[in-house]
Amino acid sequence: MGYKLTPAGFGALLDELATNYQIFGPVRYAGKGRLAGTDLTTYGPVRSVSDLVWDARTTFAPKEVFFPVKESLLYFSGQEITEPSLEMKETLVFLRACDLNAVSRLDKIFLANGPEPDSYYARRRQHIHFVLMECQEGFPGCFCVSMGTNMATGHQAALRLENDHYLLQALAEPWIALGERYGQPARVEPVWVEKNPLTVRVPERVDIALFQHELWREYACRCIACGRCTLSCPTCSCFSVQDVIYRDNPERGERRRVWASCQIDGFTDMAGGHQVRADRGDRIRFKVLHKIYDFRRRFGINMCVGCGRCEEVCPEYISFARCVNTLNQLMEVQGRDA
Amino acid sequence: MSYNTKELIKNAYRITSQRGFTALRIRVPGGHLEASYLGLIQDIARRYGNGTVHLTTRQGFEIPGIPLDKVPEVNRLLAPLLEKEAALGVPIENFQAGYPAAGTRNVTACIGSRVCPFANFDTIALAQKIESLIYPNHYHVKIAITGCPNDCIKAHLQDIGIIGQVEPEYDPGRCIACQACVKNCRQFIVGALEMDNYQVQRDGKRCLGCGECILQCPMAAWTRGPRYYRIVALGRTGKKSPRLAATFLEWIDEKAVLQVIANLYRYIDRHIDRSLPKEHVGYIVDRTGYQVFKEELLEGVDLGPKGRVARELPFYGYSYDRNLYMEG
Numbered sequence: 001m002g003y004k005l006t007p008a009g010f011g012a013l014l015d016e017l018a019t020n021y022q023i024f025g026p027v028r029y030a031g032k033g034r035l036a037g038t039d040l041t042t043y044g045p046v047r048s049v050s051d052l053v054w055d056a057r058t059t060f061a062p063k064e065v066f067f068p069v070k071e072s073l074l075y076f077s078g079q080e081i082t083e084p085s086l087e088m089k090e091t092l093v094f095l096r097a098c099d100l101n102a103v104s105r106l107d108k109i110f111l112a113n114g115p116e117p118d119s120y121y122a123r124r125r126q127h128i129h130f131v132l133m134e135c136q137e138g139f140p141g142c143f144c145v146s147m148g149t150n151m152a153t154g155h156q157a158a159l160r161l162e163n164d165h166y167l168l169q170a171l172a173e174p175w176i177a178l179g180e181r182y183g184q185p186a187r188v189e190p191v192w193v194e195k196n197p198l199t200v201r202v203p204e205r206v207d208i209a210l211f212q213h214e215l216w217r218e219y220a221c222r223c224i225a226c227g228r229c230t231l232s233c234p235t236c237s238c239f240s241v242q243d244v245i246y247r248d249n250p251e252r253g254e255r256r257r258v259w260a261s262c263q264i265d266g267f268t269d270m271a272g273g274h275q276v277r278a279d280r281g282d283r284i285r286f287k288v289l290h291k292i293y294d295f296r297r298r299f300g301i302n303m304c305v306g307c308g309r310c311e312e313v314c315p316e317y318i319s320f321a322r323c324v325n326t327l328n329q330l331m332e333v334q335g336r337d338a
Numbered sequence: 339m340s341y342n343t344k345e346l347i348k349n350a351y352r353i354t355s356q357r358g359f360t361a362l363r364i365r366v367p368g369g370h371l372e373a374s375y376l377g378l379i380q381d382i383a384r385r386y387g388n389g390t391v392h393l394t395t396r397q398g399f400e401i402p403g404i405p406l407d408k409v410p411e412v413n414r415l416l417a418p419l420l421e422k423e424a425a426l427g428v429p430i431e432n433f434q435a436g437y438p439a440a441g442t443r444n445v446t447a448c449i450g451s452r453v454c455p456f457a458n459f460d461t462i463a464l465a466q467k468i469e470s471l472i473y474p475n476h477y478h479v480k481i482a483i484t485g486c487p488n489d490c491i492k493a494h495l496q497d498i499g500i501i502g503q504v505e506p507e508y509d510p511g512r513c514i515a516c517q518a519c520v521k522n523c524r525q526f527i528v529g530a531l532e533m534d535n536y537q538v539q540r541d542g543k544r545c546l547g548c549g550e551c552i553l554q555c556p557m558a559a560w561t562r563g564p565r566y567y568r569i570v571a572l573g574r575t576g577k578k579s580p581r582l583a584a585t586f587l588e589w590i591d592e593k594a595v596l597q598v599i600a601n602l603y604r605y606i607d608r609h610i611d612r613s614l615p616k617e618h619v620g621y622i623v624d625r626t627g628y629q630v631f632k633e634e635l636l637e638g639v640d641l642g643p644k645g646r647v648a649r650e651l652p653f654y655g656y657s658y659d660r661n662l663y664m665e666g
C-alpha cells in the first residue's frame with residue numbers, strides 16, 4: 001500500500017509510533033565530527049522527522065543498535081554467576097538498502113555460523129524492525145549495484161523523501177494503519193539506485209598464489225592500523241571479551257564483549273605474545289578476502305555490501321574498492337595466461 | 339630631502355638602508371588573503387618599488403625600493419586593502435592616506451581549521467576579529483593565533499599568543515579500549531590519559547586540550563566538547579632578553595580572550611614610559627611586575643568555570659649571558 005505524507009503528517013505518525021517503539025535512524029550531531037567545525041552523522045534516537053538525515057551517509061553503521069559496542073555477558077559475585085536479563089522495547093531502525101542487506105550478513109554470522117545461534121544477538125534481534133530509506137543516487141564511494149545490494153527485502157516499510165513530502169510504501173502493520181491515518185493513498189513503487197559512479201568487480205575465485213603478491217606490501221606501508229574501516233563496516237562482527245573486576249569490590253565483576261577490529265595491533269595476539277598477523281598488509285589481505293571471498297564460500301553471498309564507508313573513513317585513503325578491482329584484474333590475467 | 343620619519347613609520351613605511359627609498363608593509367590579518375589582491379601588490383612593486391616583494395615573518399608583504407616622494411601616490415592605491423580592513427570592522431577615516439598605524443603589528447595565524455585537521459578552530463576568523471578590536475593602534479604589540487599546541491605560528495614568541503583548546507568528551511559506551519588515544523597522548527603529548535579497567539581516564543589538569551584523542555579515536559568515543567583558548571604571554575625576541583611566552587590563562591572562552599586583549603591596551607596606556615620613543619609591552623611588565631599585569635588584564639573578565647590563571651610566569655631556559663656557558 002502506498003501513501004503520501006506531509007512532513008507534519010509523517011511527524012504525527014512518528015509520534016504515535018514512539019509510544020510503542022524506540023526509533024533509531026541517521027542523526028546529525030552538530031559539532032561532534034572528528035575535525036573542528038564538522039558534524040557527526042551516525043545512528044541515534046530519532047525524536048522528530050527533522051532528525052532523520054537524508055543527505056549524508058552515517059559514519060557508523062546501524063548494527064550498533066542490535067549489536068551493541070559493549071554488552072555484558074554475565075555478572076559474577078563470588079562464586080555466583082548471573083546472566084543479565086534483557087527487557088527491550090520493540091525497535092524500529094531507519095536504514096538504507098546496503099545496510100539492510102548487511103543485517104542478513106550479521107544474521108548469518110550470529111545465528112547460522114555456530115552449532116547454536118548467539119543468544120545475546122538473537123534476543124535483541126527479534127525486537128528489531130526495519131524501515132528502508134530509499135536512496136536517490138547514493139554517496140561518493142558507494143558500490144551497492146556492483147554487490148547486488150542496491151535492492152533489499154525484509155523491511156516493514158519503505159520511505160522516500162520527495163521534494164516537500166514523503167512517500168511511504170507500507171508492507172506490513174503497523175504501517176498500513178498508520179498510512180491510512182496520517183497520509184493520502186498514493187501509488188508508490190519502490191525505487192532502487194541503478195548505478196553508482198564506482199564499479200567493483202569481485203573475482204569469482206582468488207588464487208592462493210596471490211597471498212604473496214606485492215600488492216599487500218604496499219598496504220603494509222600505508223595502513224596505520226587504526227581499525228576505522230572495520231569499526232564502521234556494517235558487516236564486521238568481531239568482538240573481544242573483557243573481564244572487568246569492579247574497583248570498589250574485587251569479589252564482583254562482569255564479563256563483557258566489546259567490538260574489536262582485525263586491523264588494530266594486538267587483535268590477533270595469542271597467549272604467549274605470538275601475533276598471527278603482525279603485518280598490516282597481511283591484515284588487509286585477511287579483511288578483503290573475508291569480505292569478498294571467504295564468507296561467500298561459506299554462506300553463498302559476499303559479506304561486503306558496498307556501502308562505501310571503509311572508503312570514506314580511511315585516513316590513509318586506502319580504497320577497498322580499488323583493492324578488489326586489482327585482485328580481479330590479477331585473476332583475469334592469470335585466467336588468460338593459463 | 340625633508341620627510342617626517344615618525345609619520346612615515348606610523349604610516350607603515352620603513353626607513354631603509356637605501357637613502358631616499360622606503361618599504362611599505364601590507365597587513366594581512368590572519369595571514370589569509372583573497373588572491374585577487376595579489377595583482378595590486380604586484381602592481382605597486384613593479385611601478386613604484388624595485389619589482390620584488392618580501393614575505394614578512396608577520397605574514398604580510400613588504401614592498402621595498404619605493405622612492406619616498408611616491409608615498410602619497412602609493413597610499414592612494416592602497417584603498418582596496420583599507421576597504422578590506424574596514425569590512426572587518428576596522429575604523430578607517432581616510433581611504434586615500436594609507437595605513438593609519440603600524441605599532442600594533444599584523445595579527446598572525448596558523449592556517450587553522452580551514453585546512454589543518456589538527457586545528458581546534460578557525461584561527462583566521464579570530465585573527466580578523468581581533469584586528470578589528472585593536473587596529474589602528476600605535477602601541478607596539480604582537481599577537482598570534484594558533485589552532486593547536488603544535489604552535490605552527492610560533493605564538494610563544496609573541497606578547498599574546500592564543501592557542502585553541504577543545505575539551506574532549508568521553509563516552510565509555512563507545513570505547514573499545516584500543517588504546518590509540520592513550521598511546522598517542524603518552525608518546526607525543528602530555529600523557530594525560532590512562533587505561534584503567536578497560537576505561538580511559540583523563541587527567542583534566544594535565545590535558546592540554548589539543549584534541550588529538552578525538553582525532554585518534556576510531557569509534558567517536560572521544561568527541562568535541564566546548565572550545566576554549568589558552569593564552570601564552572610575554573614571549574619575545576630581541577637584543578635584551580629573549581624568552582618564550584608562558585601560559586598565562588587557559589580554558590577560557592572567546593569572550594574572555596577578547597576582553598583580556600582590550601585590557602592589555604588599557605594596561606599599556608596606564609603604564610607605558612612616555613619619555614621613551616617607544617616601549618614594548620614586555621618591558622613594561624618587567625617594570626610593573628606580573629601581579630599588576632595580571633590584575634589589570636583580568637579586570638571585568640569572566641574566566642568561566644574552567645578558566646585557570648598563572649600564579650607566576652615562569653620564564654627560564656634562555657640566557658644572553660653567554661659567559662655562563664661559552665668556552666674561552
Ligand code: SF4
Nearest residue numbers: 233304305307308310
Ligand atoms: S567492506 Fe567497506 S564497502 Fe563493504 S560493507 Fe564493509 S564498509 Fe561497506
Ligand code: SF4
Nearest residue numbers: 223224226227229314
Ligand atoms: S581505515 Fe585505513 S588505515 Fe585504518 S586500518 Fe583501515 S585500511 Fe588501515
Ligand code: SF4
Nearest residue numbers: 448454457485486490
Ligand atoms: S598550529 Fe596546529 S592547527 Fe595550526 S597549522 Fe599547526 S598543527 Fe595545524
Ligand code: SF4
Nearest residue numbers: 523545546548549551
Ligand atoms: S586533548 Fe590532547 S592532551 Fe588532552 S587527553 Fe586528549 S590527546 Fe591528551
Ligand code: SF4
Nearest residue numbers: 513514516517519555
Ligand atoms: S581511541 Fe577511542 S576506542 Fe580507542 S581506547 Fe581511546 S577512546 Fe577507546
